Amino acid sequence: MARYLKILFFTLIVAVAAFSFYQFGQEKPSKEWSGISVNIFEKIKLVGKKEVDLAPLKSGLEKELSGYQGEVAIAVTDLKTGNSISIEGDKIYFPASSIKALIMGSVLKDVEAGRYSPSSVDKLLSDMMSRSSNYAANTLMVKTGLKKLSDLPAEIGMTNTVLIHGFSDGDPNVPRQRFGANALTANDANLFWQKLFSGKILGEEMTKKALEYSKLPSVKLIYTPEKAALYHKPGYIELIDSETYIDTGVVEAERFSYVVSFLSRNNPTHQAGADFGLKATKIIYEWFAQNYQ
Incomplete structure (x- = not known):
């Protein structure tokens, strides 16, 4: 009997201890500590999910246009x-x-694949991207292959882009894949630069080379202050689509980066197209600077 009472007493002690431990484990932190914890995690969630709304920027651009x-x-x-x-x-x-930025991409893919050396195309790429040499562009088109170039936009996902012919300096022997004209949209141009900049077209080494070449253009239609980098390829012509002026590329600043494509035609004058491009893209830069402080 005494042995039975000892066992019962020991069991009760264990049960009380277990219940007390459970209650302690379930006890909520103080209101003050709980509030701090929630605030910290809410801030972390907000930082992780915060997205800058581009709708006001679009409205401002529409008004300007x-x-x-x-x-x-x-x-x-x-x-x-x-x-x-986009508008x-x-x-x-x-x-x-x-x-011509797509020609650069195709040629660097060839270099990456070992088809030819970087040194064999370096000057041609520099001339094509810096002073927009038509001779260099046409030479590179033939070197990389017209069929490959005409297929490249679809491979990237540029569904409305056509690249089937070269560039004329009065020479009738312009490289041509088939009848028709080259074509581009602002959305397709953005897709190209987004993929190029993020390394989805070329490997790391050739992506760096592509961006180096893309800093060379002497004409700049996209506004950037000195502290920001611009990787781009402009284009302009006074004979087709009357006063065409285009620039597409990536703006990289300390706190933000974005792709911008400005395509224009039928401008009142050549200078008007250039001026308006700089004005519109300055609005974009200043908007990003204000919203990513």
Whole structure:
């Protein structure tokens, strides 16, 4: 009997201890500590999910474009979030020399694959991207292959882009894959630069080379202050689509990066197209600077 009472007493002690431990484990932190914890995690969640809304930027650009006497298409992609806006983004334009960026991409893919050495195309690429040499572009088109070039836009996902012929300096022997004209949209141009910048077209080494070449153009239609980097390829022509002026590329600043494509035609004058491009893209830069402080 005494042995039975000892066992019962020991069991009760264990049960009380277990219940007390459970209650302690379930006890909630103080209100003060709980509040701090929630605030910290809420801030972390907000930082992780915060996205800058591009809608106000689009509204501002639409207002600016409505007062301009010319045809304009603009696309903007925030590289931090991947979000995009566009105005007439799928409208087809004659791209002039801006499409030479795709030739650069194809040639560097060849270099990456070992088809030829970097040194054999370095000067041609520099001439094509810096002073927009038509001779260099045509030579590189033949070197990489016209069929490969005509297939490249679809491989990237540029569904409205056509690259089937070269560039004339009065020479009738311009490289041509088939009858028709080159074509580009603002949305397609943005897709190209977004993929190029993020390393989805070339490997790391050739992506760096592509960006080096893309800093060379002597003509700049996309506004950037000195502290920001610009990787781009402009294009302009006075004979086709009357006063065409185009620039597409990536703006990289300390706190933000974005892709911007400005396509215009039927500008009142050549200078008007250049001035309006700088004005519109300055609005874009200043908007990003204000919203990514």
